[in-house]
Amino acid sequence: MHEIFTTRNNPYVDPIMAMWEWQIPVYLFLGGMVAGMMIIAGYFLFSGRHKESNCACFSIPFTSLILLSLGMFALFLDLAHKPYVWRLYTTFQLKSPMSWGAWILILVYPALIANILIRPSQWMINRVPKLSEIAGKIQQHHILIRNIGILNMLFGLMLGAYTGVLLSTLGSRPLWNTSLLWVLFLVSGLSAAAAYVHLVAKNKAESELLAKADNGFLVVELFVFVMMFLGLLSSAKPHIEAANLLLNGAYAPIFWVFVIGMGIVIPLIIQLLAVNHKVKHTPIAPIMVIVGGLILRFVIVSAGQYSHWFNAHFH
Template structure:
């Protein structure tokens, strides 16, 4: 095993950062300058930069020789044939945009839409890059599919939203109530991810024997318990259920017009303060369940990377 859990954490955190940024930017687009979802945006931007920083630290820490000789990291921009070099560029752009947008948010300034647009593009590249990075490696047929970047992209957005939502639920639960459409998007990502995962395993297991062996390790081998309980049940099934119930419950009172109305509702409740009453409010039980689902998404997001990293069996060619 050449790469292990540190790289899995990095892939996960970079994806999470991208997803959280995208969440914040989407909320900002939805907000249209009305400042109804300021806290959620701020949470998303903080999560994005923090996750990115931790992920990059792990990446540097795992690069033992560079960690010992930091000046060598300047060589990183020399070989543009390497996906990793492109990754450095992408991460650089994404990191800068994240930082600037976070500062603007903290200074309570409006983040220009073009900047968030650029940020979303950089975030998408970052999330996809984490998949492309290992997806171009022919040694591990499990990784070497075009589906992997797409899967990682979807999972990244899912994880980023989950992280943003969990924290927002603590800090600004009312703002969150008005983001029904994002919740639906968040929910919709889960079956997409499941579908992509099934497709990935199916495609892989019908190619090289090494990929078959990898899939076997996941589905029925030494990693099966983590795969089924951790990734499939905790990471996908539980969030699907809790998300479904949450949307069902949330959709009743506030769901009459869950896009613009929802925003209005949120604004209204925000303005109305405590007196705003029950309209659009989700019961605490459902909120706890949604949070549990989001925790599941995060666990699943990490396990997805971890399992794909460790399950990969190298090509066999000698015999």
Template sequence: MFYFGQEAWNWLVAVYLFLGGMGAMVMAISTLVHRLKVYGQDNTQLMIWGNLTGFAMLSIGSGMLFYHLLDHLAVWNVLLGVFRKPDAWIAWGTWSIIFGMIWGLVYTLPHIPTPKFLGWCQLLKFFKWFGTKYAGPMAWGTVFMSVFTAVYTGMLLQSFPAVDLWHNPGVPVLFTVSATSTALAVMLILQYVVVRANDHELRHGFERLDTWLIGIELVIIAAFYFYLSQGTSNSLVSFNILFSDPIWLYGFIALGLVVPFLINLAMVTHKIPTSGFLVIVSALLVLMGGYILRHYMLLAGMYELPYPH
């Protein structure tokens, strides 16, 4: 057998997977904390900034995928894929992104003051009315589609049986946990830098939850280590690529997971006082690790073929 690395999915697709999963979960979390009035707070400003940030991330990520297409008109084949090939994850994921973005924006619009120069726009008035009247369905539709999008980013890779690194049930779990963790990191940055509301309970809740998620991610990476090192020859090729690369070892595992985990753990257990600076540093490291994870998961995806004659 011989092995070769795929070159079709480059860093543009890694950005798409990163921004897609993270942006979707930012919208899900923002909508949930507002709809449920978590900790009895209003959370409207955080919801607005979170949903607009998530919308922007999904837009940029989808734009990266569209730019990556050699034939840009082929995007219609992706959209119609749910009818032509119902098991095509990229088709279902594309629709979940579209609906999640639309519903999240419609849910958010009624809470944003209308600028004077848009006061004449009847379409904007309609969507504000619609978002107010059907706030519940818009909120839960946004949450469902956003969570589905985060899971889909891992299912997309898991659907390739020729690559052992990708074709295992741990990939969707890893990508979903990472998407949620990076989304919480974005929410914390928004809270400390942009919103600056008196929502200390919510911030501490996010910090505790992200600490758990980073810990779970470390356990999953450890499982991947043993799975790949004890697996097939295909798995061993991916194992050697990942665990001999300093960016994966030190950029992702050490700086992207271990360091923010220790910082967060020290703050949530009150070993050190909670500091906005440390929270932001930890969040930025989590974001860096989230991208490196996807970049190297694509890079280390090795196809296995019989020896050519």
């Protein structure tokens, strides 16, 4: 027998940590997906695809802006001391990933707005006619457009990586304490973004390209999962227990069915058949990828809080 009894009963801490609820996974998902969308839109600008009139790179930044703002609103809802939120921007804490993230978000918005200004939608021009003039000036400078593309890729990479680093630096939660988490979240974000662009792209070649790219991201995501579990399973006991939470423990059904099965493997098979012209492209696979990415964040945040060190003196 080995029994530990505690009189502590703090809300959302005991019996298991559940401090972060739906807001954080939603923010991490939207942040990751926007990061992926910025990298894709930035790549399109960098590679000159924006010269095509129906390039998705002109609609992605505005959607990104909306999604990121929704994500940040979710983050704001999570704060317990809301009137003090401005304190994030009166300091820079070098060792705090959350402080880095707050300032990265400040960089992301101008990069997205610069991308929008290259070719604003007619709806925007009708409201602010001056935008047309600004867009005209930007379009005369191809190097500027390339640089906006590079900035979007760079800040997208930073944003996507940060969503994983935020959790992985919290060493007290063994499941998160893996340096591969940022790679997982970045690839998952890219995958969800590719799925989204594949869904909405009006240019057929672009849609096909993104379906192929998404297949690549999904394969890499599976590989990162394998590497992450190898790392955790060959680490200390709390890390092994944390990995087993997903592999065969309390979170196994949702992890295998919704994250791996419906979020990666099945859409990967459907999209592989589609890009090889065995079946038609349908919205089913990309929607499964996007929903799978969202469920992944919920599972990682919830199971991560469940995972813990063992405060036992007798072993």
